[in-house]
Amino acid sequence: MIKKEEMLIKSVKSIALDTIEMVLNNRYISRAAVPGQFLHVDIQGHTLRRPISIADVDKSEETVTILFKIMGSGTKHLSAYQTGMTFSVLGPSGNGFNIDNREAKSVLLIGGGIGVPPLYYLGKRLAEEGREIISVLGFQSAESVFYEQKFQELGESFIVTNDGSYGDKGFVTNVLGKVKDFDCYYSCGPSPMLKAITERLEHKHGYISLEERMGCGVGACFACVIPTDTSGGYKKICKDGPVFSSREVTL
Amino acid sequence: MTNLAVDLPGLKLKNPIMPASGCFGFGREYSEFYDLSKLGAVIMKAATGSERFGNNTPRVAETASGMLNAIGLQNPGVEKIIETEVPYLANYDIPIIANVAGSTIEEYELVAKTFNQTDQVHALELNISCPNVKEGGIQFGTDPDMAANVTKKVKKVSDLPIYVKLSPNVSDIVAMAKAVEAAGADGLTMINTLSGMQIHLPNKHPLLANKTGGLSGPAIKPVAIRMIYEVKQHVSIPVIGMGGISNAEDVLEFLLAGASAVAVGTANFQNPFICPEIIEELPAVLKKYGFNSVQDAIGKGIVV
Known part of the structure; x- marks a missing residue:
């Protein structure tokens, strides 16, 4: 259930180019959150909240970790928030990844850029259950x-x-050939990447997490819809998603 | 005890606060945050004759003290709304206002007539001002003769009180208001969003897929106040005011300008509890400025 909660910043760290990791304390959110859900973050002086995915949860410490990339004025402002400050979130929001598929003994996680964070908490939970993880x-x-x-x-x-400056050069789809067989995949990243993956892995069972500019974040304003077919069917990314089965939506 | 009640055509409001059309869906999502019976009324998301998908995404963009939206009147169509959404809202002790949209006079008539068949809707808001759909009614909202004509036609097919929602994208708002009043409108709601655009620097193109969108939020409040203030000096039908309201002081400003009640839109997105919070704060704000009731404050800001 989505609640309006205050998050206390425990730490703020720049972990890569324009990429900020924040560890936040809140009992309710840390207890309720599942992999793939997001927080709808209120940034002072900004009309719209920003949806930021949950990258990790520590239930014993009652913390939630978020990672975000500085893209515009809102994320820039948020990156300047200091340890000890609080901000409001709506959360945990949306439907997370389906992790109950017991058949999936080995899973492939495919992340692109700022789509990587939600896969970490997912991978951690799946690994705890003894699934084999390939990323x-x-x-x-x-x-x-x-x-x-x-x-x-x-x-x-x-x-x-x-640009090939680290690891393999190209796109995630370039290395899928190197990956051994798996039962199920989970992916999050830019739409063109998700489109390429769902086409390439059409024969596989998979879940994708989508990003879109959001208004209310609770399903009321119809800003973040995605078609499910060509005859007017649709899903709301904030409420029905952000995670969908790979065959559920039309990218 | 401060009296918050207001009586308007078809609407017995226990307080003057209602969520604005399009910012609250059909209420279900916000009912998870609070009891909708606390509201003065509710204005439903726009209904068209048949189902509409709306525009491509991105559909929203943040601006300085506001936002642009170009949803494109996405809705399941008037019949589905009557079947599934109206009965849900009727569970709450609040008047329901249905927002009627269309691209032709016939569509407005059809939607209004269909709402007339249920006794759970208390008034209609005639949406002749959606800027986000080519055929979304804006052509009726910028020409006084066309606005009067659609008002007259809808009035004929419906027994419900009709509040005409005015567009601020006109040079003479008073002429629009007078035209629809003369055509039989029972009230006005104003203002709808202002047409605007944002260019996204990274790709150098308009950010919204629809290119243009409707500007809302605190940025447009002075425009709304000015227009209500001008209109109220020339019409006698009541106005439900809207445009950037985010606290009880803003509500008082609208009342002083001549609004009899107000709708809260964009502010719901930042704070889902904004409507009940404003309702709770309003008595103290009215009292602070010397008013014992909402009724006392209406139009008191107009300097003749």
């Missing part, structure tokens, strides 16, 4: 890479950069 993570360049070590601790990981 393919794409970034723009070496200086944008983050969480490589953390994903390696979960299982075999491949890093790809667009």
